Amino acid sequence: MQKCFDEIPPVGVVTTKSISFAPRAGYAEPIYVRYGPGCYANAVGLANPGAEAFLKELETIEIPADKFLLVSIFGSDLESFLAAARVLAPVADGFELNFSCPHAAGYGAELGQELELVRAITRAVVAETGLPVLVKLSPMLAALARTAEAAIEAGAAGLTLINTAGPGLVAVEEHPVLSNRVGGLSGDAIRPLGLRAVELVRKAVGPDPVIIGMGGIAAPEHVRQYAQAGANLFGVGSALTGLDSRRMRDFFIALERGTVAGVGRTGYERSCDSAAPMDYFPTRIVQRIDFDESLFKLILEDLPGELRPGSMAGKFFFIWLPGVGEKPFAIFSVAEKSIVVRVVGNFTRRLSTLESGAKLYLRGPYGQGVPDPGPGALVHVGGGTGIASLFEIGEHFRGRLQFFLLGARTRTHLFDLDKFKGLGTVLTATDDGSAGRHGPVIELVEQAALEAGEHPIFINCGPAPMVERAFEIERRFSPPDRIIGSIEYLTSCGVGICGKCATPSGMLSCIDGPFLRWEEFQARRR
Numbered sequence: 001m002q003k004c005f006d007e008i009p010p011v012g013v014v015t016t017k018s019i020s021f022a023p024r025a026g027y028a029e030p031i032y033v034r035y036g037p038g039c040y041a042n043a044v045g046l047a048n049p050g051a052e053a054f055l056k057e058l059e060t061i062e063i064p065a066d067k068f069l070l071v072s073i074f075g076s077d078l079e080s081f082l083a084a085a086r087v088l089a090p091v092a093d094g095f096e097l098n099f100s101c102p103h104a105a106g107y108g109a110e111l112g113q114e115l116e117l118v119r120a121i122t123r124a125v126v127a128e129t130g131l132p133v134l135v136k137l138s139p140m141l142a143a144l145a146r147t148a149e150a151a152i153e154a155g156a157a158g159l160t161l162i163n164t165a166g167p168g169l170v171a172v173e174e175h176p177v178l179s180n181r182v183g184g185l186s187g188d189a190i191r192p193l194g195l196r197a198v199e200l201v202r203k204a205v206g207p208d209p210v211i212i213g214m215g216g217i218a219a220p221e222h223v224r225q226y227a228q229a230g231a232n233l234f235g236v237g238s239a240l241t242g243l244d245s246r247r248m249r250d251f252f253i254a255l256e257r258g259t260v261a262g263v264g265r266t267g268y269e270r271s272c273d274s275a276a277p278m279d280y281f282p283t284r285i286v287q288r289i290d291f292d293e294s295l296f297k298l299i300l301e302d303l304p305g306e307l308r309p310g311s312m313a314g315k316f317f318f319i320w321l322p323g324v325g326e327k328p329f330a331i332f333s334v335a336e337k338s339i340v341v342r343v344v345g346n347f348t349r350r351l352s353t354l355e356s357g358a359k360l361y362l363r364g365p366y367g368q369g370v371p372d373p374g375p376g377a378l379v380h381v382g383g384g385t386g387i388a389s390l391f392e393i394g395e396h397f398r399g400r401l402q403f404f405l406l407g408a409r410t411r412t413h414l415f416d417l418d419k420f421k422g423l424g425t426v427l428t429a430t431d432d433g434s435a436g437r438h439g440p441v442i443e444l445v446e447q448a449a450l451e452a453g454e455h456p457i458f459i460n461c462g463p464a465p466m467v468e469r470a471f472e473i474e475r476r477f478s479p480p481d482r483i484i485g486s487i488e489y490l491t492s493c494g495v496g497i498c499g500k501c502a503t504p505s506g507m508l509s510c511i512d513g514p515f516l517r518w519e520e521f522q523a524r525r526r
């Protein structure tokens with residue numbers, strides 16, 4: 001959010017995801033799917049950390065005087081809306097009341113159908129907080145115009161139109177994709193519903209209330225269409241799919257320029273479609289190799305596209321098992337078509353039971369690859385499953401002087417050392433002392449750095465404490481732009497749309513990373 005306020009001049013209002021008084025886990029992955037060009041469905045399930053925790057996050061944000069923080073809240077009744085509003089009022093410039101999410105039983109669109117409840121909740125939040133309140137409605141509402149009028153009569157400053165439509169069920173082959181089975185539709189497919197909703201409501205409420213128009217906005221002509229229908233402000237969601245921080249900024253600047261200049265195309269397609277690969281690629285397991293009861297390798301029949309060894313350096317795929325879930329994994333070796341997996345929870349446990357011939361689906365690849373660090377020797381530091389990302393990176397730099405410092409809890413988790421030895425010098429460490437140095441892998445950094453010569457490039461991959469500690473040691477040997485790392489952030493959509501993988505510096509690990517430079521990790525929110 002801070003990055004949006006600071007770095008994207010055309011963005012005047014930032015709307016938060018919807019927040020409830022109590023934390024809510026939301027649905028398991030997959031949560032976001034593309035079912036046609038520019039057409040998406042999502043079922044995030046109103047995941048949020050709860051009002052108190054979100055307040056702490058928002059307190060760190062500085063909102064410029066000419067910008068507006070619109071905090072979206074939801075609840076199951078009047079009391080729970082009010083409870084969230086009371087907590088968040090000190091940081092909000094205004095509230096948006098979510099009466100329109102179509103995929104969470106007991107919330108959102110279910111409440112929006114009860115006109116008198118919308119009226120009562122709106123009146124109560126306005127009276128309690130004294131802040132501007134916008135009411136967000138669904139295009140599916142039979143009594144859309146009358147509900148909008150009721151919200152304005154109750155004191156709302158305006159309306160946000162529209163939320164996602166539906167819900168709908170998106171399937172690949174015979175399998176529903178979203179873990180919730182159904183989700184809200186967004187993007188190009190719903191622009192006609194959004195335009196119709198804005199036109200209808202503007203006629204009903206008259207010229208004064210603010211209307212934020214959204215639903216399928218991707219190009220200047222869409223903004224003008226919403227303005228023509230009666231909107232004064234314009235929201236963008238799905239069109240940001242697959243845009244990293246830099247391209248998102250470029251997108252908004254082009255959108256504003258094109259709108260003001262009255263041009264149609266500005267180098268961007270007139271669609272919410274994204275270059276991000278979101279199709280599911282079916283493949284099968286050729287072989288499963290168990291290193292021990294909690295670590296195994298899968299050799300796959302095929303990978304999507306024309307991949308060569310080293311081309312998956314710093315990238316990752318999602319594996320989707322219909323009916324089970326979807327989780328991110330690095331390709332261990334393109335040549336071998338392999339993935340190495342550590343069993344940590346439900347998904348990885350189910351994966352560990354699959355036999356040769358079992359079918360699974362890949363989505364990707366995602367990630368920016370490894371930032372170009374310039375010439376020089378490399379010191380790779382891998383801990384736990386972080387090791388699985390390092391072989392492709394080593395392949396990418398094949399021919400250079402390379403050191404692989406590989407750490408694991410025990411000997412059996414130090415896999416395929418011969419492959420690494422084909423690329424460079426290997427030093428190992430284990431927590432239990434069963435192989436290599438007894439202790440954390442970062443204790444090997446100094447030795448390798450001295451052997452690597454002046455200003456080696458460091459590539460770190462593993463748990464956050466390991467990577468952060470490694471950064472501190474490596475700063476003694478190399479400038480910050482030669483220190484690179486990847487920390488395993490919760491990664492759900494992979495295309496920059498759900499915000500779950502945000503790093504402390506505000507970058508999205510899935511789309512800006514997952515490998516980032518030391519400085520990019522360090523830049524904290526002000």
Ligand SMILES: Cc1cc2nc3c(=O)[nH]c(=O)nc-3n(C[C@H](O)[C@H](O)[C@H](O)COP(=O)(O)OP(=O)(O)OC[C@H]3O[C@@H](n4cnc5c(N)ncnc54)[C@H](O)[C@@H]3O)c2cc1C
Pocket residue numbers: 029316327328329330331340341342343344345346347348349385388389488489490491492514
């Ligand atoms: C870019 C990236 C590449 C990865 N590559 C590999 C790999 O090559 N091999 C490997 O074994 N693991 C890898 N992981 C981690 C792997 O995705 C998680 O271990 C897996 O999602 C756990 O799912 P689960 O249902 O078994 O566990 P859960 O019961 O869901 O959770 C157990 C723990 O796993 C982590 N986790 C859960 N969901 C996610 C998620 N969506 N994203 C990230 N972490 C999560 C959390 O720390 C959680 O506490 C990678 C993660 C990322 C982000």
Ligand SMILES: Cc1cc2nc3c(=O)[nH]c(=O)nc-3n(C[C@H](O)[C@H](O)[C@H](O)COP(=O)(O)O)c2cc1C
Pocket residue numbers: 016017018032040042044046072098101136162163164185186187188190214215216217235236237238239497498
């Ligand atoms: C992944 C995703 C998450 C969303 N989360 C919320 C939310 O928390 N609260 C809300 O009111 N709308 C939410 N929306 C709906 C959008 O704000 C927007 O109303 C809708 O997607 C239509 O705009 P678009 O076609 O530009 O995406 C979400 C949409 C997407 C795609």
Ligand code: FES
Pocket residue numbers: 490491492493494495496497498499500501502508509510511
């Ligand atoms: S995982 Fe959704 S934004 Fe990165």
